[in-house]
Amino acid sequence: MLIVEDEYIIANDLELILSEAGYPVIGIADSFGEALSLIAEQRPDMILLDIYLKGRETGIDLAKRLEELGIPFIYISANDNRSVLEAVKATQPIGYIVKPFREKDLLTTLEISRYRHAHSVEMKLREEKALQIALTDAMSGTGNWEQKLLKAAKVFQPHISFDFISIRYQKKDNVTFYNYYRVGSDEYEIINMPAIGQMTNEAPEPLLSETKDAPSGPVLYTRETFPIFFEQSPLGQLLVKTFRLESAIVMPLKVGQMETFYLTFLSRKPHTYSLGHIRLLERLEQPIVLIMERVLAFEEVARLSEKLRQENNYLQEEVKTFANFEEIIGRSQQLLHVFDQVTQVANTDTTVLVLGESGTGKELIARALHNLSARKDKILVKINCATLPANLIESELFGHEKGAFTGAFEKRIGKFELAHGGTIFLDEVGELPLELQAKLLRVLQEKEIERVGGKTIIKTDVRVLAATNRYLEKEVAEGRFRMDLYFRLATFPITLPSLRERPGDIPLLAQFFAQRSARKLGKPFIGMSESLLNELVKYSWPGNIRELENVIEQAVIINDGQTTLKLGRPLVNTLFATTFSASVLQPDAGFKTGSSTPKDLHDVKQIQQDTEREYILAILKQTNGRIRGSGGAAELMNLKPTTLEYRMDKLGIRKVLSVQPPKAHSDIA
Ligand SMILES: Nc1ncnc2c1ncn2[C@@H]1O[C@H](COP(=O)(O)OP(=O)(O)OP(=O)(O)O)[C@@H](O)[C@H]1O
Numbered sequence: 001m002l003i004v005e006d007e008y009i010i011a012n013d014l015e016l017i018l019s020e021a022g023y024p025v026i027g028i029a030d031s032f033g034e035a036l037s038l039i040a041e042q043r044p045d046m047i048l049l050d051i052y053l054k055g056r057e058t059g060i061d062l063a064k065r066l067e068e069l070g071i072p073f074i075y076i077s078a079n080d081n082r083s084v085l086e087a088v089k090a091t092q093p094i095g096y097i098v099k100p101f102r103e104k105d106l107l108t109t110l111e112i113s114r115y116r117h118a119h120s121v122e123m124k125l126r127e128e129k130a131l132q133i134a135l136t137d138a139m140s141g142t143g144n145w146e147q148k149l150l151k152a153a154k155v156f157q158p159h160i161s162f163d164f165i166s167i168r169y170q171k172k173d174n175v176t177f178y179n180y181y182r183v184g185s186d187e188y189e190i191i192n193m194p195a196i197g198q199m200t201n202e203a204p205e206p207l208l209s210e211t212k213d214a215p216s217g218p219v220l221y222t223r224e225t226f227p228i229f230f231e232q233s234p235l236g237q238l239l240v241k242t243f244r245l246e247s248a249i250v251m252p253l254k255v256g257q258m259e260t261f262y263l264t265f266l267s268r269k270p271h272t273y274s275l276g277h278i279r280l281l282e283r284l285e286q287p288i289v290l291i292m293e294r295v296l297a298f299e300e301v302a303r304l305s306e307k308l309r310q311e312n313n314y315l316q317e318e319v320k321t322f323a324n325f326e327e328i329i330g331r332s333q334q335l336l337h338v339f340d341q342v343t344q345v346a347n348t349d350t351t352v353l354v355l356g357e358s359g360t361g362k363e364l365i366a367r368a369l370h371n372l373s374a375r376k377d378k379i380l381v382k383i384n385c386a387t388l389p390a391n392l393i394e395s396e397l398f399g400h401e402k403g404a405f406t407g408a409f410e411k412r413i414g415k416f417e418l419a420h421g422g423t424i425f426l427d428e429v430g431e432l433p434l435e436l437q438a439k440l441l442r443v444l445q446e447k448e449i450e451r452v453g454g455k456t457i458i459k460t461d462v463r464v465l466a467a468t469n470r471y472l473e474k475e476v477a478e479g480r481f482r483m484d485l486y487f488r489l490a491t492f493p494i495t496l497p498s499l500r501e502r503p504g505d506i507p508l509l510a511q512f513f514a515q516r517s518a519r520k521l522g523k524p525f526i527g528m529s530e531s532l533l534n535e536l537v538k539y540s541w542p543g544n545i546r547e548l549e550n551v552i553e554q555a556v557i558i559n560d561g562q563t564t565l566k567l568g569r570p571l572v573n574t575l576f577a578t579t580f581s582a583s584v585l586q587p588d589a590g591f592k593t594g595s596s597t598p599k600d601l602h603d604v605k606q607i608q609q610d611t612e613r614e615y616i617l618a619i620l621k622q623t624n625g626r627i628r629g630s631g632g633a634a635e636l637m638n639l640k641p642t643t644l645e646y647r648m649d650k651l652g653i654r655k656v657l658s659v660q661p662p663k664a665h666s667d668i669a
Pocket residue numbers: 321322327328329330356357358359360361362363364365427467468469509545546549640643
């Protein structure tokens with residue numbers, strides 16, 4: 001114990017009593033200065049403190065230092081002046097002994113004070129532990145940051161009371177403010193930036209950028225020291241003025257390398273905050289930082305696993321088809337030329353536009369381009385521009401912020417962001433609506449994207465591959481496709497030959513598909529007859545390799561494994577197919593990779609179109625107008641539904657939505 005007493009006799013008396021009672025006394029000081037130097041030498045567990053000492057400073061002045069040092073003390077004084085007693089109370093002594101005292105009274109007071117103090121320290125420790133647990137619960141519960149921080153603020157209230165709490169979250173150059181105003185015992189109003197603007201008639205946003213870094217530890221501000229606080233936080237100044245606040249504590253919490261949370265507790269009363277609060281915040285600093293780090297790490301993990309989940313979806317889609325260059329079957333000159341082009345351009349970041357009829361292997365070539373590039377270990381994201389609803393394409397491509405549109409409940413990253421570091425394959429790019437063509441062009445030019453409803457620009461590193469079975473130049477001429485985008489995409493065009501242009505590859509492909517299907521179905525495959533191969537080669541394959549693949553798979557399915565393959569249905573049974581096989585003309589002008597051109601091009605084309613139209617109408621009648629799904633016209637014709645719809649559109653065949661029974665006035669009827 002240390003005795004701070006200027007009256008020598010009393011001091012000696014005290015020392016004697018204490019020593020005899022088993023309280024070792026480390027010294028006697030008669031002034032403020034001497035007491036501090038004794039404390040510096042040896043820190044006492046407790047101090048007996050007189051109010052009036054030698055020199056200018058009093059016991060009350062010393063008490064303030066003791067509070068800072070965290071040393072408990074008991075006043076021992078004859079002073080009963082009211083204002084002095086008020087000041088004494090404010091210094092939070094653990095006991096008070098009135099002079100003159102009896103030895104018994106002194107020892108009893110000492111014992112009780114010591115017990116109460118030890119008990120209160122233990123209580124405090126327990127309370128602090130409970131506070132930490134409550135903060136962890138608040139922060140790791142459900143909800144967004146605004147809700148979590150409100151829960152955390154409520155947890156603080158009994159320990160560091162406040163009328164207003166402002167939490168600034170600084171992440172690199174990005175600042176977010178969360179403000180809560182206490183309106184009832186457990187009721188808080190969330191005061192966001194627009195609300196501050198409305199209340200103060202001042203735009204608060206510019207003030208954010210003027211916010212300076214606060215000090216490294218907790219700092220207490222009162223009316224006298226507010227100017228320093230205002231200097232650092234002009235927004236804080238606005239809040240203080242608007243909500244008539246009188247004192248504050250600012251606590252910076254550095255989380256990780258780049259992120260800091262600034263907690264500012266503000267009170268309407270001038271003397272709410274004390275050194276005790278500062279000490280409490282200091283003790284809580286590490287635990288809170290740990291909580292925050294954990295919450296941020298969880299968020300990051302959740303973000304990454306969501307990304308991984310999305311990537312997985314695509315990867316699963318990917319493994320369904322071949323992705324290997326070697327798996328592209330064919331030895332024709334036309335195909336070898338394509339291989340040369342692929343090899344040339346694969347390992348660059350050049351945008352490639354793959355052209356060709358439906359089913360010619362455009363997607364396969366796109367995958368080969370990716371697999372032969374330096375990006376092969378990164379993701380290849382495919383997006384089919386024809387199958388997405390027009391109103392969702394933008395958000396699919398670029399992502400959206402939460403609340404960007406009705407139904408955007410959560411923030412979602414788009415495929416461009418997902419493909420970061422890898423490749424994006426825009427299949428059927430010719431179907432992209434005009435307004436999105438402008439946005440795609442911007443991505444290609446600036447290499448940056450903006451989420452729907454987002455304010456920030458996100459840099460991307462994505463290689464773009466695109467494919468279409470449309471004749472894009474015609475689309476440009478007819479105003480359906482932007483010329484500038486066309487030029488951007490067609491930096492390096494690769495045109496795939498139709499199957500009928502390379503009949504020499506048909507036997508190879510047929511064997512390959514037959515073996516593969518047999519393996520898949522666990523059936524033996526003993527070969528194909530000469531006549532079957534001839535039949536395959538003669539056929540015109542409007543659905544190209546996809547159609548061949550399907551025809552062979554069907555044949556393998558119905559085959560018993562003991563005899564050579566037979567087709568499930570004859571290939572010459574459609575007018576559509578025969579017409580095309582009779583001519584070298586493409587069903588869709590523009591992908592002419594063959595050499596010969598019929599003389600009377602116009603007439604042939606007209607006949608061809610009429611025949612095709614009749615054929616499609618006949619099939620549609622058979623299916624009651626149904627295009628998609630099993631037993632639909634597309635399946636019967638071995639075409640993709642989108643291709644069939646495209647053809648119908650071209651030939652002026654209207655789609656009938658309600659087909660049961662077919663309407664008498666419709667095309668189909
Ligand atoms: N040279 C080839 N060797 C083996 N299989 C091929 C070859 N070319 C295409 N295929 C197969 O044919 C089918 C159709 O190919 P793909 O989907 O790449 O065509 P596409 O031109 O992209 O069609 P669409 O324009 O209709 O989307 C796929 O199953 C693909 O694996």
